[in-house]
Amino acid sequence: MVVPRDWAFELLLFAQRNPKPCPVLAVLDAGEVSGPVLGDGDVRTDLPLYSLYREGEAAGTRTDVLDVWQDDFVTFALGCSFTFEAALQEAGIPVAHIDQGVNVPMYRTSLPCEPAGRLSGPLVVSMRPIPADRVADAVRITSRYPAVHGAPVHVGAPGELGIRDLSAPDYGDAVQIPAGHLPVFWACGVTPQAAVLESGVPVAIGHAPGHMLVTDVPNWRYQVP
């Protein structure tokens, strides 16, 4: 997530107040395009797809942001729940969107995040259907990865999150939910993009949902021993 320096304190504070959706792995200095987590990469070119926002409106997607880069842009690297999916699979827990060859489904919930200054917005969640007898294991395994969203925020009962139709996600793709599987919801790093939209930030850049920055940092580095 990239915002102008004038908004950087509020975004960092928003992350501090909402650590489940916004686990901060690194913050670059204003204007920097590489650094911790990114290594010698370039944040302007290394993501597969970017979402641009202007004045609180979506302004399209693009495969690099070289032409809109500003010297006062501050880059935040946030953890992604894709990181713990290998651990789920190793424990024999199916990850539906991988098995079905689609993007993970994500939903804007009716739960407001804790605001920070001018920034406010709803919690966004990702959903994975988990067999009822593996829900406890999925909770325990993902709780060991707090830097990539950690344990679920909600198990079953999507209506309580304001989600009326699981087959119509706000971002990503719908997945089939097999019988005997519960929809399990994890806090999602698209949350600050929803806040940027709702709060009228003059200009901001995020990853297009599901089109993540892939780094050289191995998964185990984000596992609590």
Add this chain to the structure above:
Amino acid sequence: MVVPRDWAFELLLFAQRNPKPCPVLAVLDAGEVSGPVLGDGDVRTDLPLYSLYREGEAAGTRTDVLDVWQDDFVTFALGCSFTFEAALQEAGIPVAHIDQGVNVPMYRTSLPCEPAGRLSGPLVVSMRPIPADRVADAVRITSRYPAVHGAPVHVGAPGELGIRDLSAPDYGDAVQIPAGHLPVFWACGVTPQAAVLESGVPVAIGHAPGHMLVTDVPNWRYQVP
């Protein structure tokens, strides 16, 4: 820790980059004197003793800061390792400074923190002597309290931290180290005050070392299940 709004982003970023010494429990909005963690208290009066800093110099201690308060002051509530001492004692691990009726000894180390903008400074640690056969237990118990500094950063070998004389702490009081006990070092919340001193922040307020804000939040709220 209280700094002017102009320094708040850098302090929050310093905390993000140095989470062991600077675990942020809450950040109040500029000018606010109560809020999360503080409840209906008043940060200007509720600490037993304050340290004032001006232009990177210590400017004395005081029992309230009503007369120096500014509308642009941003308050950071940081976790304190005193919180996990009850858990150590419940497990039968002696806490020397409590048993000896003195303040915990704290040391400026030779290890630099990760800088953030204009803010830089050394890691400060607190020290508790732990019986050799309980060091592993002390590590495990305190690791469950990451929000109040968590597991130790260093066990034994004080010279490696640049500490030449354990009997001459930089803050707090010296403690007797019984035979068969190892000096065990935890990251300390005085660290951002050392940074404020070193970085020439125009005005800042901290707790006087060892004179903590005592809240109504129970210890278990900061324990990882």
